[in-house]
Amino acid sequence: MSVMQEFTKGLWKEVPPFRLVLGLCPVLAVTTAASNGLGMGLATTFVLVCSNTIISLLRSIIPGKVRIAAFIVVIASFVVIVELTMQAYFYPLYKILGIFIPLIVVNCIILGRAEAFASKNSLIPSVADGLGMGLGFTISLTFLGGVRELLGAGTVFGYALMGSSFQPFEVMVKPPGAFLCLGLILGLMNFISAKK
């Protein structure tokens, strides 16, 4: 597959988490608002691209038996970098995302792409794959966050979109709403894909 195809497959055909149902924990937790989803998506994209890069470069050196442990060490290092950077420069977002920032290290998407792709392909396709999946993930998170925020608080990115008489559907920004929205969006995507 060409580099461009590696990049674009992460944007629709295999977009996590809607088509590639992986890494659900942060999806449900941080999408209480569109900006939170965006922040988490960008942090995950950074870790994904960096870890794909390093793992692809080192793929011939890492012994087969310890590869999962090696991947985890690489991923964890980048997560610590992201964690400290967010704590220093994006403190409000850091407080909102809370424990889900260190939990990026066990995000199945990152480990999954490292195992399935970066450890078997050269540098440029791996970077493209990481970038595509990461951006797809970011767009999905922002979209889900936007839907939940719109229904649950009447705003998107903090801008009030619904009229003042709108009664927020508050359950949407709570856990039940997360499961419901994701389930219905998955059903919708199945419907759209079937029609094509």
Place this chain on the structure above:
Amino acid sequence: MTEYWLLIVSAVFVSNIVLARYLGNCPFLGVSNRMDTATGMSMAVVFVTVLATVITWLVQNYVLVPFELEYLQTIAFILVIASLVQFVEMFLQKFVPALYRSLGIFLPLITTNCAVLGVAVLATQHDDWSFVKILVFAFASGLGFGLALVLLTGVRERLAVAPVPVHLKGMPVGLVTAGMLALAFLGFIGMV
């Protein structure tokens, strides 16, 4: 004594780690197809969560804090959990093969389970808790996960033979069901 009961009720019902704290969703949705895999997974999660929380708590308080290495918490914890699971697997295989067989494939699968790492990190956020409280918290959190998992599996087993619209079959309707379950558990807020 009452504070321990309150802690258990809070961890199992009010702040259920999967339905209220969003931790452990992947296995929650992944193995809730059949009751035997669900119960196996629940036992494995309780077992690993308790062990992992205890050891990471010790690492946090006797290694990371004294040497001012808190920023290494993520790396340290995940390495501890990965090695612990590996070690436990080998130990069980040799000395308690019956338990090893019943836990089966779920033990290695739990390494990347955000529930385990999540509970470990959550436990360190309560500096004023005694060791026994941490232990009870970890055990109750695992139990809460097991409860939610078993409940969802029961419903999904029935859904598998029900006339669900074709695009919602499988994961979408499972998620909507989980949402209903979460909605029910929301009712426990204010109980403690």
